[in-house]
Amino acid sequence: MHDIRAIRENPAAFDAALSRRGDAPMSSDLLAVDAERRAKITAAEQAQADQKKAAKDVGAAKARGDDAEFERLRALVGDKKNEVAAMQNEAKELDAKLTDMLARIPNLPAEDVPEGASEDDNVEVRRWGDVPEFSFAPKEHYELASVAASMDFETAAKMSGSRFVLLSGAVARIHRALAQFMLNTHINDNGMTEVNPPVLVRDEAMYGTDKLPKFGEDSYQTSEGMWLIPTSEVPLTYIVAGHTIDESYLPRRYTAHSLCFRSEAGSAGRDTSGMLRQHQFEKVEMVAVTHPDTSDEEQQRMLKCAEGILEALGVPYRTVVLCTGDMGFGARRTFDIEAWLPGQNAYREISSVSTTGDFQARRMNARFKPADGGKPEYVHTLNGSGLAVGRCLIAVLENGQQEDGSVTLPEVLAPYLGGKTKLSVDGTLV
Incomplete structure (x- = not known):
């Protein structure tokens, strides 16, 4: 299994090592899935923060007797909860996809291994x-x-x-x-x-x-x-x-x-x-x-x-x-x-x-x-x-x-x- 962080840091070196095995470059495909996965994680974290803030505001609205605001915020909390769950699920699916892609890529040859086709x-x-x-x-x-x-x-x-x-x-x-x-x-x-x-x-x-x-x-x-x-x-x-x-x-x-x-x-x-x-x-x-x-x-x-x-x-x-x-x-x-x-x-x-x-x-x-x-x-x-x-x-x-x-x-x-x-x-x- 390859370290996606190492691929992020030097995709050209990763592709060059794969080419020595006769394999096509893969860093761009891997990094595209990785970027999408990380974006979903970030978005889910932001939605979760919004959910927590709205949950606090719900309590405040109820305390001051603002029923309309209370209902609005409670609905917002529910929406954010569903949004977080959906994003986390999407991130999980993308993580599984990335892991499967990485699992199918061969190990990189050591530098002293002679190049050849057969x-x-x-x-x-x-x-x-x-x-x-x-x-x-x-x-x-x-x-x-x-x-x-x-x-x-x-x-x-x-x-x-x-x-x-x-x-x-x-x-x-x-x-x-x-x-x-x-x-x-x-x-x-x-x-x-x-x-x-x-x-x-x-x-x-x-x-x-x-x-x-x-x-x-x-x-x-x-x-x-x-x-x-x-x-x-x-x-x-x-x-x-x-x-x-x-x-x-x-x-x-x-x-x-x-x-x-x-x-x-x-x-x-x-x-x-x-x-x-x-x-x-x-x-x-x-x-x-x-x-x-x-x-x-x-x-x-x-x-x-x-x-x-x-x-x-x-x-x-x-x-x-x-x-x-x-x-x-x-x-x-x-x-x-x-x-x-x-x-x-x-x-x-x-x-x-x-x-x-x-x-x-x-x-x-x-x-x-x-x-x-x-x-x-x-x-x-x-x-x-x-x-x-x-x-x-x-x-x-x-x-x-x-x-x-x-x-x-x-x-x-x-x-x-x-x-x-x-x-x-x-x-x-x-």
């Missing part, structure tokens, strides 16, 4: 790891002999339709091991607090984390009006909604492993093979709530936390900073981490680490009290995948594949797999 204009920051060389043509995850029987798309489609998968046996165990490894790393090494949040949330939580009103079609809603979370960013960030916390309480760092649900309304036809893009998936999320002065530093910290997971697993990756035209709606800066997938001969996104500044905090009224006793300020919120579990499974399987269809697994997973380090051709762990 993912082709993203800028690579670094690479880690050597892309594996195979003496055979590498396969995609679902084609591996050791995996195929335990990654059942047909049965899942019979149950739920397309873009669902039924994992079983050793593959399901590896998937679970990855999530446990990620959680333990974030808790034990990265100083995060584990949370087990609800996966059903109200409108307020989706709105506060910028998923509504613009992107409702990308999520699933129950018949009772609850939303299935698209990511646990939603409940983790909403923990601080409506609170004014002490500065000493910052930063707060949360992590959660949860089911996530997305309708993928905007990605029809993309990545239909395998389990790269699913309606239901699991993710280990990272969320931070910080002081504004440290949010950029916190984003780099979170990025290292996510990269560290891939490094521990031995999965090659590259990190890119998204250009202005490829950033998500609520982000002011986003780094994507892309894991190398030999079966596709390409890097594919496995994590996005974003800072929203005070964009979400304004929507959910989350503030902190400065230690020096100053006026409460909005916190900054950040979120990132640490990592997407299913995509991480794909990366581990494809990078560890052997010519016979077996898979050599990362050593760090052995404690979660009973000491086993290989997925054999017959689909068992050895």
Whole structure:
């Protein structure tokens, strides 16, 4: 959510920042509604003052026995009361209109975000790891002999339709091991607090984390009006909604492993093979709530936390900073981490680490009290995948594949797999 006062003070800068995202200027439309709203408020306040004065005059007229003046003033009080109510209602409607307009405008990009129109204009920051060389043509995850029987798309489609998968046996165990490894790393090494949040949330939580009103079609809603979370960013960030916390309480760092649900309304036809893009998936999320002065530093910290997971697993990756035209709606800066997938001969996104500044905090009224006793300020919120579990499974399987269809697994997973380090051709762990 944007601050209308800041737009009033510098509309040209607001429009210029929007243009970097490829959006049309909006300050004039916003300020027109804002001016009309403020005029109604001022008029209502003046009418209310007139009403109060007339009410006093009514008493005076009655005291001196001036019946005609008494009746005139009493009628005037009634008229002013109705006038005030009408103006206040009009101001309320205009306020709701302005709020809705502001809620549909994306966050403004940070000054250091590269300009561009699409993912082709993203800028690579670094690479880690050597892309594996195979003496055979590498396969995609679902084609591996050791995996195929335990990654059942047909049965899942019979149950739920397309873009669902039924994992079983050793593959399901590896998937679970990855999530446990990620959680333990974030808790034990990265100083995060584990949370087990609800996966059903109200409108307020989706709105506060910028998923509504613009992107409702990308999520699933129950018949009772609850939303299935698209990511646990939603409940983790909403923990601080409506609170004014002490500065000493910052930063707060949360992590959660949860089911996530997305309708993928905007990605029809993309990545239909395998389990790269699913309606239901699991993710280990990272969320931070910080002081504004440290949010950029916190984003780099979170990025290292996510990269560290891939490094521990031995999965090659590259990190890119998204250009202005490829950033998500609520982000002011986003780094994507892309894991190398030999079966596709390409890097594919496995994590996005974003800072929203005070964009979400304004929507959910989350503030902190400065230690020096100053006026409460909005916190900054950040979120990132640490990592997407299913995509991480794909990366581990494809990078560890052997010519016979077996898979050599990362050593760090052995404690979660009973000491086993290989997925054999017959689909068992050895």
